Amino acid sequence: MSQLIDGKKISAQVKEAVKQEVATLKQQGIPVGLAVVLVGDDPASKVYVGSKKRTCEELGIHSEEYLLPASTTEEELLELVKKLNQSTTVNGILVQLPLPKQINEETILNAIDPIKDVDAFHPYNVGKIMIGDFDFLPCTPAGIMDLIASTGVDLTGKQCVVIGRSNIVGKPMAMLMLHQNGTVTICHSKTQNLKEITSKADVLIAAVGKANFVTADMVKPGAVVIDVGMNRLENGKLCGDVKYDEVQEAAGYLTPVPGGVGPMTIATLMRNTVTAAKLQHKRNQK
Ligand code: NAP
Numbered sequence: 408m409s410q411l412i413d414g415k416k417i418s419a420q421v422k423e424a425v426k427q428e429v430a431t432l433k434q435q436g437i438p439v440g441l442a443v444v445l446v447g448d449d450p451a452s453k454v455y456v457g458s459k460k461r462t463c464e465e466l467g468i469h470s471e472e473y474l475l476p477a478s479t480t481e482e483e484l485l486e487l488v489k490k491l492n493q494s495t496t497v498n499g500i501l502v503q504l505p506l507p508k509q510i511n512e513e514t515i516l517n518a519i520d521p522i523k524d525v526d527a528f529h530p531y532n533v534g535k536i537m538i539g540d541f542d543f544l545p546c547t548p549a550g551i552m553d554l555i556a557s558t559g560v561d562l563t564g565k566q567c568v569v570i571g572r573s574n575i576v577g578k579p580m581a582m583l584m585l586h587q588n589g590t591v592t593i594c595h596s597k598t599q600n601l602k603e604i605t606s607k608a609d610v611l612i613a614a615v616g617k618a619n620f621v622t623a624d625m626v627k628p629g630a631v632v633i634d635v636g637m638n639r640l641e642n643g644k645l646c647g648d649v650k651y652d653e654v655q656e657a658a659g660y661l662t663p664v665p666g667g668v669g670p671m672t673i674a675t676l677m678r679n680t681v682t683a684a685k686l687q688h689k690r691n692q693k
Contacts, residue, residue: 550671571614
């Protein structure tokens with residue numbers, strides 16, 4: 408029977424540390440602010456944006472919410488991003504993805520000032536992560552690294568397997584584990600003999616986006632299994648990529664869904680916003 412990796416508890420500790428740092432910075436005259444931009448009315452995105460706003464309030468972070476209609480043009484969104492780049496009350500800018508079809512995501516992400524890029528999706532920050540000299544880490548992979556650290560498992564020399572190669576989760580996840588001396592394999596939809604690869608993993612990250620994709624026979628006994636998936640079932644229930652009931656018997660450590668990776672993503676966003684405020688304050692002192 409695996410041990411549960413409690414994302415709620417660990418994220419609460421991260422948020423508490425952020426709250427205290429925000430209060431200290433405020434006393435020093437350094438306010439911390441985050442702008443969240445949502446284009447359209449995707450229900451899941453609305454939920455994420457709402458919880459980011461609530462968490463900002465909880466931690467004493469100034470938050471600005473920009474809710475734009477689905478018909479917003481790329482030029483209009485670029486105009487807003489430019490305005491937020493200049494804003495003195497906003498340290499971090501988060502544009503909620505996905506964006507409507509008429510807007511090129513890359514164009515928008517590239518327009519965010521890298522020093523306010525709290526999602527770490529700008530090519531400048533992606534490059535910095537690649538070379539291991541970074542200011543920001545993408546929220547989901549960075550949160551996962553904290554979850555892995557909580558198990559006490561040292562990644563040095565371990566077989567680490569990531570299922571999924573998205574720019575948001577899979578690729579940066581692999582890079583972070585490589586930085587911690589893991590021997591990393593990235594799997595994707597064209598991977599052959601997936602089970603053969605995953606069943607050798609000491610650490611297995613499932614970022615596929617398919618409910619119950621990872622079954623017990625794909626897991627090495629005792630492995631650390633991180634379930635990134637957030638899949639909405641027909642009955643409205645949230646479900647991960649890992650078949651929880653059976654993998655629980657095989658894994659050494661396992662994250663639940665909900666209550667695993669999700670809360671860590673938001674906590675890391677808050678931490679990145681504080682980092683952004685400190686970096687901008689330092690730059691302004693020069
Ligand atoms: P994505 O962009 O759709 O990527 C999914 C990846 O899974 C792709 O690389 C794809 O391979 C791979 N894949 C699909 N079918 C496969 C198969 N049969 N065998 C092996 N690999 C397969 O998704 P994402 O943005 O990375 O997100 C993944 C999941 O994490 C989603 O459920 C998402 O909702 C969730 N998520 C959660 C959080 C959180 O905070 N909890 C944050 C971000 C994402 P190809 O590249 O070959 O197509």
